[in-house]
Amino acid sequence: MMKPNLAAPLLLGFALYATGSAFAEDTNQTPPWDQADAIYGEDAMADARRDVLAEGGDQKSFYILFNQLEAQMSDEGDSLYWNGQAWYGGDINKLWFKSEGRASLNGEGVDDAEIQALYSRAVAPFWNVQAGVRYDIEPDSLAHGVVALNGLAPYWFEVDASAFLSEKGDVTARIEAEYELLLTQRLILQPRIEANLSAQDIPERETGAGLSTLDAGLRLRYEIRREFAPYVGVEWQSAFGETRDMIKAAGGEGDDIVFLVGLRTWY
Amino acid sequence: MLNRRHMLQTVLGTGAAWGASSLLPAWAKSSSNGNLGVPSLSGTRFDLEIGQFPVRLNGKVGMATGINGTLPGPLLRLREGDDVTMNVTNRLAEDTSIHWHGLLVPFHMDGVPGVSFPGIKPGETFKYQFKVPQNGTYWYHSHSGLQEQLGHYGPIVIDPAGTDPVAYDREYVLVLSDWSFKHPHRIFDKLKKNAESLNFNRPTLSNPTGLGGMWGQMRMSPRDLADVTGETYTYLINGHSTADNFNMVFQPGERVRLRIINASAMTLFNVRLPGLPMTVVQADGLNVQPVETDEFQMGVAETYDVIIAPTEARAYAFVAESIDRSGQAVATLGPRAGMRVDAPALRAVPMLTMRDMGMAHGDMAGMSGMGRMDHGPDTATAGDDMKGHDMGAMSMMPDPHGPAVQPVKIEADIERGPGVAKVSGMTMSRLGEPGLGLDDVPHRTLTYNQLRALDMNEDHRPPGREIVIHLTSNMERYMWSFDGVKFSEVTESIKFYEGERVRLTLVNDTMMPHPIHLHGMFFDLVNGGGHHMPRKHTVTVKPADRVSVDITAEHVGDWAFHCHLLYHMHAGMMQVVSVIPPADDTTPAEKMPAGQMNMPMDHHGMNHGEGKS
Numbered sequence: 016m017m018k019p020n021l022a023a024p025l026l027l028g029f030a031l032y033a034t035g036s037a038f039a040e041d042t043n044q045t046p047p048w049d050q051a052d053a054i055y056g057e058d059a060m061a062d063a064r065r066d067v068l069a070e071g072g073d074q075k076s077f078y079i080l081f082n083q084l085e086a087q088m089s090d091e092g093d094s095l096y097w098n099g100q101a102w103y104g105g106d107i108n109k110l111w112f113k114s115e116g117r118a119s120l121n122g123e124g125v126d127d128a129e130i131q132a133l134y135s136r137a138v139a140p141f142w143n144v145q146a147g148v149r150y151d152i153e154p155d156s157l158a159h160g161v162v163a164l165n166g167l168a169p170y171w172f173e174v175d176a177s178a179f180l181s182e183k184g185d186v187t188a189r190i191e192a193e194y195e196l197l198l199t200q201r202l203i204l205q206p207r208i209e210a211n212l213s214a215q216d217i218p219e220r221e222t223g224a225g226l227s228t229l230d231a232g233l234r235l236r237y238e239i240r241r242e243f244a245p246y247v248g249v250e251w252q253s254a255f256g257e258t259r260d261m262i263k264a265a266g267g268e269g270d271d272i273v274f275l276v277g278l279r280t281w282y
Numbered sequence: 283m284l285n286r287r288h289m290l291q292t293v294l295g296t297g298a299a300w301g302a303s304s305l306l307p308a309w310a311k312s313s314s315n316g317n318l319g320v321p322s323l324s325g326t327r328f329d330l331e332i333g334q335f336p337v338r339l340n341g342k343v344g345m346a347t348g349i350n351g352t353l354p355g356p357l358l359r360l361r362e363g364d365d366v367t368m369n370v371t372n373r374l375a376e377d378t379s380i381h382w383h384g385l386l387v388p389f390h391m392d393g394v395p396g397v398s399f400p401g402i403k404p405g406e407t408f409k410y411q412f413k414v415p416q417n418g419t420y421w422y423h424s425h426s427g428l429q430e431q432l433g434h435y436g437p438i439v440i441d442p443a444g445t446d447p448v449a450y451d452r453e454y455v456l457v458l459s460d461w462s463f464k465h466p467h468r469i470f471d472k473l474k475k476n477a478e479s480l481n482f483n484r485p486t487l488s489n490p491t492g493l494g495g496m497w498g499q500m501r502m503s504p505r506d507l508a509d510v511t512g513e514t515y516t517y518l519i520n521g522h523s524t525a526d527n528f529n530m531v532f533q534p535g536e537r538v539r540l541r542i543i544n545a546s547a548m549t550l551f552n553v554r555l556p557g558l559p560m561t562v563v564q565a566d567g568l569n570v571q572p573v574e575t576d577e578f579q580m581g582v583a584e585t586y587d588v589i590i591a592p593t594e595a596r597a598y599a600f601v602a603e604s605i606d607r608s609g610q611a612v613a614t615l616g617p618r619a620g621m622r623v624d625a626p627a628l629r630a631v632p633m634l635t636m637r638d639m640g641m642a643h644g645d646m647a648g649m650s651g652m653g654r655m656d657h658g659p660d661t662a663t664a665g666d667d668m669k670g671h672d673m674g675a676m677s678m679m680p681d682p683h684g685p686a687v688q689p690v691k692i693e694a695d696i697e698r699g700p701g702v703a704k705v706s707g708m709t710m711s712r713l714g715e716p717g718l719g720l721d722d723v724p725h726r727t728l729t730y731n732q733l734r735a736l737d738m739n740e741d742h743r744p745p746g747r748e749i750v751i752h753l754t755s756n757m758e759r760y761m762w763s764f765d766g767v768k769f770s771e772v773t774e775s776i777k778f779y780e781g782e783r784v785r786l787t788l789v790n791d792t793m794m795p796h797p798i799h800l801h802g803m804f805f806d807l808v809n810g811g812g813h814h815m816p817r818k819h820t821v822t823v824k825p826a827d828r829v830s831v832d833i834t835a836e837h838v839g840d841w842a843f844h845c846h847l848l849y850h851m852h853a854g855m856m857q858v859v860s861v862i863p864p865a866d867d868t869t870p871a872e873k874m875p876a877g878q879m880n881m882p883m884d885h886h887g888m889n890h891g892e893g894k895s
Contacts, residue, residue, distance in 0.1 A: 047773055047775050047858065048840040050840045050860065067395055067397060071769025071852070071854050072770035072853055073768075073770035076471050076475060140700050140756045141501060141703075167501055169498065
């Protein structure tokens with residue numbers, strides 16, 4: 016059942032998709048050239064012409080990336096963390112999935128798990144606008160609408176900025192930025208930050224208004240192949256403001272330094 | 283069926299018979315006279331089978347798709363003026379085709395599926411029939427999908443009907459190519475997902491140019507010299523890697539003609555024979571005034587014939603080094619069969635410069651929005667056009683090589699969507715420069731400006747129209763196009779009118795050199811050659827380059843026009859040029875000013891081959 020709060024981003028997504036489809040299907044009824052039709056027949060040439068045009072830039076591909084698939088170890092306990100994405104589509108229009116989550120390695124189950132399904136449209140050489148839905152399987156089966164901007168900023172910073180509107184009406188945002196510094200052609204240092212923000216207090220999620228959490232990490236990977244790169248790293252994970260107070264009140268620490276071992280892989 | 287290896291053994295094993303060879307005309311020499319190194323077919327009727335077969339390279343076995351079971355396919359030795367029949371049988375499970383690269387055949391025999399014919403279905407035999415219209419060194423290859431990367435290419439040598447102005451004692455055909463054990467669809471897929479993932483010469487912390495400054499701001503890499511590199515490719519000479527050591531023999535004092543064909547999918551090669559000067563005598567199948575050099579860069583699909591005259595009885599290296607210096611193929615040329623030369627070390631990786639970005643003067647004005655400055659060839663001062671032109675817009679740009687009366691200039695607005703990362707702020711002719719990365723080598727290098735046709739050009743008319751086409755891309759998304767429009771988005775072909783003389787100006791807004799090929803017509807390269815402009819079927823346009831070519835549109839038909847880097851074409855850098863009769867009702871009046879209708883139409887006497895008269 017669609018919640019009213021989800022209607023806006025979904026409608027936006029469909030609108031963008033419709034626009035994309037309209038462009039894709041804007042094919043002229045007059046063939047762009049047809050001189051061979053008189054020799055080989057209209058039907059045979061029409062099929063071949065459709066194929067050669069499609070092979071000239073209309074291919075679709077599928078991509079999956081586990082940017083992080085790692086064990087995080089700290090005094091607070093060990094956990095498994097993942098952050099990945101996948102897409103299918105052409106140059107301009109894509110169906111885009113993102114997933115992020117954490118499970119305890121101390122037998123306490125899955126803490127957080129979310130999946131996003133987005134329509135993504137390339138709007139500029141280095142930027143995609145994305146819209147769709149997010150569903151949090153854990154901790155609380157909550158649905159959100161999503162609008163995001165995703166791309167490559169000047170000086171090679173990969174950026175993903177997402178705004179979320181939950182079915183309860185809460186507005187939150189997440190900004191991820193990372194950089195890839197090649198120490199050698201295969202040894203790559205990846206600084207990365209992830210900041211979560213909230214427009215309001217969400218006590219049941221231990222989230223306060225303003226900047227709620229910030230993770231800043233450094234991962235050093237070795238690309239045995241470009242698609243297969245084990246890494247080690249360290250990350251500072253901190254909560255701020257009201258969020259920090261809520262975590263502390265619940266008996267947690269306001270910040271933590273974790274050591275990581277993981278695998279970055281794509282296909 | 284003879285395979286390549288067996289053939290080679292035959293060549294080497296009977297090499298002692300070479301003494302009598304000079305009594306025979308070149309085309310009649312057998313492979314034992316050392317003129318081949320690849321299996322050869324001659325005559326007027328050819329049966330070619332397209333199939334899959336295993337090949338062994340560098341000790342590894344891979345699966346090729348090619349012609350008659352050899353890599354490369356057999357040399358087709360034709361004679362100018364012959365009527366030939368090519369029966370091409372498709373033994374694949376998918377469609378195939380053969381395009382006769384550079385041969386001016388009727389358009390429905392040109393072999394481009396969807397453009398000039400429907401393609402060859404599995405199990406079908408297609409009969410190509412045409413009169414061999416010219417002579418020289420050419421090649422043939424698939425124009426279907428990515429088959430070319432899998433081995434679907436072979437050389438063509440056409441012996442002249444009359445006397446060959448080039449004298450030589452011995453000749454070799456050298457087909458350069460790039461082989462991958464990875465399937466081409468996977469390569470293309472990887473480029474789409476992560477365009478720099480096949481490049482292992484990227485900027486690093488210790489060589490950080492490209493991380494900051496203009497490069498970083500523009501998100502461009504000065505190490506973006508080749509999309510697919512030696513990490514993926516095994517570079518081949520006649521199907522031999524360096525380890526497989528393709529062998530040529532000579533006797534000291536002989537003049538040896540090397541017919542060099544770049545049949546790669548993606549690789550521009552630097553060609554040299556250390557210690558041995560080369561005299562270039564032919565480019566793209568047409569004779570040029572001999573010019574001596576030590577090294578040249580050849581774009582994909584270009585051919586060069588050179589004469590070498592080794593006097594010492596020692597082994598020489600023939601080196602084909604990839605433009606990004608990530609790999610090379612080395613063959614041995616020696617006084618005895620079976621010699622192996624020491625391969626030279628790969629040279630330092632070159633870097634692109636601000637000039638390649640089109641930012642030579644640090645001028646930022648052109649970087650915003652649609653603005654850009656266009657300069658005519660060899661002039662850097664006058665005639666700035668600050669905007670893209672509407673169709674049919676006039677330009678009064680001075681051009682030192684051009685006609686006194688300026689042609690009507692037609693330049694489409696570039697589609698500035700996600701597929702176009704930048705438009706060069708400043709472009710100018712780079713015909714006077716050698717290939718990328720060759721400007722600081724300690725020996726002579728060939729430039730396009732040095733090429734002069736041996737025979738006087740047949741058509742001296744000034745062009746009536748100038749069509750400007752921008753080569754555009756977004757490397758990050760691996761999108762390639764003309765004027766920002768991918769082939770898949772094309773709704774109208776480019777129109778040439780039968781009998782017209784038209785100028786095509788290619789402006790490279792990307793950071794890569796593009797070998798641009800137009801089927802069915804030769805480019806008369808506007809390089810200051812007067813009536814001896816070199817005529818080429820493929821011209822390599824450097825980054826931020828602005829190259830003009832004049833074309834005589836003779837043959838009515840639809841002709842493919844594309845970048846010959848296979849994955850660029852596959853990503854959309856392709857169009858079709860329709861040569862149509864000028865009286866055609868569909869001719870838009872605004873594209874064909876009345877004054878142009880009075881052009882001389884006598885093209886029947888034009889010889890588009892050697893220009894012999």
